[in-house]
Amino acid sequence: MVERRRPIFVKDAIDKVMEQKRRGQTEILAISDCEDRFLAEPIIATHDVPPFDRSPYDGFAIRSIDTEGCSSTNPLQFKVIDEIxxxxxxxxxxxEREAIRIMTGAAIPKGADAVVMLELVKESESDRQKFITLSRMMKENDNISFKGEDTRKxxxxxxxxxxxxxxxKALLATFGYHKVKVAKKPVLGLIATGSELLDVSEPLQPGKIRNSNGPMIEAQIKRAGGSVRKYDLCQDDLPSLYQMIHKAIEECDMVITTGGVSVGDFDYLPHIYEQLQAQLLFNKIGMRPGSVTSVAEKEGKLLFGLSGNPSACYVGFELYVRPIIRYWLHSNKPFLKSGKAYLQKDFPKANPFHRFVRSSVxxxxxxLCVEPVGLDKSNVVTSLAWANSLMVLPGGTRGYKQGDVVNVLFLEEQRGSAVLWEEIPKSSR
Amino acid sequence: MVERRRPIFVKDAIDKVMEQKRRGQTEILAISDCEDRFLAEPIIATHDVPPFDRSPYDGFAIRSIDTEGCSSTNPLQFKVIDEIxxxxxxxxxxxEREAIRIMTGAAIPKGADAVVMLELVKESESDRQKFITLSRMMKENDNISFKGEDTRKxxxxxxxxxxxxxxxKALLATFGYHKVKVAKKPVLGLIATGSELLDVSEPLQPGKIRNSNGPMIEAQIKRAGGSVRKYDLCQDDLPSLYQMIHKAIEECDMVITTGGVSVGDFDYLPHIYEQLQAQLLFNKIGMRPGSVTSVAEKEGKLLFGLSGNPSACYVGFELYVRPIIRYWLHSNKPFLKSGKAYLQKDFPKANPFHRFVRSSVxxxxxxLCVEPVGLDKSNVVTSLAWANSLMVLPGGTRGYKQGDVVNVLFLEEQRGSAVLWEEIPKSSR
Structure with a gap:
């Protein structure tokens, strides 16, 4: 018999997941190993920038007062007393009337209050003494970058x-953070379920397909900033699936399964959540694809039951798992960045629920223009590869027309957002 | 005496560098290790998708002809003979009047030409024989995903x-690419020069600053897809700098230096290019920042002489080094993706040359809106961190006004471009 599930709203589902959010631990890395990690402490300027009054140009440091009356008809000569x-x-x-040769970035010497650029002087030498001749007046502080003018300690x-x-990273280096405090990556256990699944290295067999969700989610986890612990492919068999998930919960910070969350005879995840006495957050969402996406919580660890359908699996990860990972990584902008864009093609499918369409912006x-990738049957497969965004199409309409303004979630934008997308009022669509 | 250099146009400089482009070698990686690498061969569908006629839903496979006349007032019963x-x-x-229970994704059994969704039947049992009752007509091919309809082998x-x-990665998995042919990463030697530079771990000293360009370029190289071989910080000392660069050329695919390319007394790179008998491609470009960016070629290897100024160094890398790395990685879209955006703030600086301003889009x-980061003095340092784009402001104007349309190069966009940005005619600015 078919179980009846009550769908909840997407944003309510995201809220329910985020109620379980936790900050991860931190670790210290050498600066050379810290790329693509997340800061677990703010960067504070440990000194003024510039750290001393310095010259922004190659030239000569002088006293501006000595250039009084200087012009092309009245050039003045300065004695070069040092070179920095x-x-x-x-x-x-x-x-008085002395100059010190100074290189870009060097500290302004005592006594000087201006720098003349190299290109503006005539150099000469007499009895091994160097001189420069200047033909314009300089003002106090000309060509000096002052201590702290860029940034205060x-x-x-x-x-x-x-x-x-x-x-x-350049900032970390500037301020001497040679050891960087970063967020430890959460370890996500990854279990692909389904007796129809072959390993990627296996030849095709009648009725079977290769497991593409596993490798895809692995890459999504890494893109989000997590690390992956892979478990074997799991047949649709209740006891062994239970064992594997139980093990994964013990070994990982959270667990993702793909497949088995629907209401079919071989969809064991609902039974396993019960057996585990996990708290079910939801098992039905008013969205397409991914309506059967289920999330449960067991002793503070989240179990994400993503659909076995590749699109649904992809979308489910980005909407529900990614923000939990980013929060874990100490981000206060854990959600996908959103923006408004003009739809480039009619999208005639009517839909009672929110639709998340893999799209190209x-x-x-x-x-900003957006169009769905893989609307044509011939592109369904490649839509996996070309999406850089999810288009949000709220339900309750007869479809969307070219030129409509729609919300877009950017999949490759790393800055993120502190809030979810803002619904577009119906009147302005 | 100051050497006079003749500046060349930015695009001519990029052309000159790209004349030296080469494809890198390839290597085979396990699919689990291939994230963030670049395909060295196209992905070809190794089979039809779907690979067999299959059911997109949980339900029952039947013969549509048997539903003739079926309706809510004339429901028909089917005998369930198997379960897949x-x-x-x-x-x-x-x-005739038989049905087979079928799961999402399973192969359509012989004889059947339609699938009834689980939700639309009433299930019953009598003498251990299962039956379903259907109350609507089905057409041939209803709810069948046909072999090859998504993608042809x-x-x-x-x-x-x-x-x-x-x-x-999902596509690679789908088509059984468990070993993936990727481009080998080019090895870029990285040498930061300048006697003013301290290592990141050293305390500040009078007149000195920490080397931030080295760590920054390291991260830029990795973001572009290359790998880094770091050499010690190099004092402004001709013989040891020559030795180090000579060694780096032998050990690496290309070499980046920062600093020492200007015309000051301690700018040794021009002398070193001569000593190496390297072919100088250019040493002056009509651009800000980075006008002294120099590129030379020695036995097919490129030597990039980036400026010691952090902004100039950053911009020089993205304009001249990145496309060479991406081409090496077998991309036909090696350039930064460009687009047009509306300027959000006046940019009053007049400028005879093209200006590349680190910006936030x-x-x-x-x-699409763009504004410079770090225009205010107080932001100079953080401009390093917040730029996600370079704004291209062509020279020969008295500056730009809020609302002007300008070109933008996207630093974090991975798709790239086959061509450079298109100049915006003056009339439309």
Whole structure:
């Protein structure tokens, strides 16, 4: 007999999952190993930037007062008393009509209050003494980058939970974070169920297909920032599936299963949640695909029961698992970034529920354009590969038309969002 | 004396570098290790999808002809003669008024030409024989996914040079690519020069700063798909710098230096290119920042001389090094993806040259909006971390105004582009 399940709203389902959110532990990594990890502490400026008054150009440090009256018709000569290479500090003090040769980035020497760019002086030598000739006036502070003008010591520059990209890494280096406190990756147990599944290395057999959800979810987990513990493919057999899930719960921080969550005779997950005495958060959501996505909780660990259908599995992961992983990684923006885009093709399917369509977002003359990938039958398979976004099509309409404005969730955008997408009022669609 | 260099156009500089492009070698990886690598061969469908006629739903396989005249007032009963679990194949043939229980994804049994969804039948049992009662007519082919309807065997699905994301990995798994031919990562030697540089782990000293370009470029190389071989920090000292670069050329596929490319007294790279008898492609570009970016070629290997200035270094990498790495990785879309966006703030700096401004792109009601990060002095440092794009501001103007349409290069977009950005005519700015 078919079990009747009451669907809940997508956002309520996400809320229910997020009620179980936890911060992960932290670990210390060498800066060279920290790429693509998430900061578990903010980056604080440990010193002023620049750390000292410095020259932004190659040139000569002088006293501006000595350039009084200087012009092309009245050029003035300065005696070059020292030369400061990058990283060096001069012991000399600049006095009247003296200059010190200074390299880009070097500290302004005592006495000087301006830098003349190399290109603007004429160099000369007489009796092994170098001179420069200047033909314009300089003002106090000309061409000086002042200590702290970019950033003050103590400023919080980057919040915790941020992905370490090349620019973030440059900041870590600048401020001496050679050991970086990052979030430990959560370990996600991954169990693909279904007697129809072959391993990727197996030849096709009648009635069977290769397990593509497992490798796909593995990559999704890694993209989200987690690590994966894979379990063997599991036949549709209650005792062994129970054993495997029980083991995975013990060994991992959370567990993902694919398949077996529906109401068919071989859908064992509902029975297993019962046997485990896990608290079922929901087993039916008002969404397509992925309506049977189920989530349960056992002793603080989440069990994500994703559908065996590849699209449903993909979408279920991004909506329900990803934000839990990102929160675990100390992010305060755990949700997929959303935005509005113009639909490029009619989407005539009517639908009582929210639909999440794997889509491709692109730009055209400053406009964000989105179209579904894999709407045509011939593209169903490749839609897996070309989606960079999920289009959110709220239910209760007769479909959508080219030019409609729709919400889009960006799958490859790493900044994330603190909030879920904002529903678009019907009137403006 | 100051050397005079003649600047070349940015696009000409990129062309000159790309004339040296080469494809890298390939290697075979297990599918579980292939994430974030680049396909060195296209993915071809090795079988039809679906591989057999199958049921998209849980239900009963029947002969549509037997439902003739069936309705709620004239329900018809069918005898259930077999049950096919997922992955199983039935040996039975469906005959008149017979049905076979079928799971989602299972192969349609002989004789049947339609599937009735589980929810639409009434199940019953009599003398241990199961029956179903149906109250609507079915048409031939109802609820059958036909062999090959999604994709035909032999179709090229994904081109070589594509980054392996979760969806691409799902395709590899579907078609049994358990060993994946990927592009070998190019090894980039990385040498940071400058006597002012401290290692990240060293305390600050007067006149010195920590080496942030090295760690930053390391992360940029990895983001682009290359691997890094780091060399020690190099003082501004001609013989040891020469030795180190010479060694790096021998050990690596290409070499990046930071610093030392300008015309100052401690800028040794020009001398080293000469000593190496390397062919200088250019040493001055009409762009800001990064005008002194220099590229030379020695026996087919490229030497990228990036500026020591962090912004210039960052931009120089993305414009000149990244496309060479992506081409090496077998991509035919080696350039950064570009798009047009609306400028959100006045950018009043006049500039004779193309300016590449580290920027943040965002979306607002379907419009692409861009603003520079780090224009205010207080943000210079964090601009390193928040840029997700480079804004291209062509020279020869008196600056740009809020609302102007400008080109943007997306730093985190992985699809890339086969061509460089298209110049925006002055009239439309």
């Amino acid at each position: 290479g990058a990283g060096q500090v001069s012991n000399m003090q600049v006095r 103590g400023t919080e520059l980057i919040e915790k939970g941020t992905l370490i990209n090349p620019g973030v 692109d730009f055209s003359n400053g406009k | 679990g997922a992955g199983q194949v039935s040996n039975m043939q469906v005959r 032999g179709t090229e699905l994904i081109e070589k040079g594509t980054l392996i994301n979760p969806g691409v 965002d979306f607002s009601n379907g419009k």
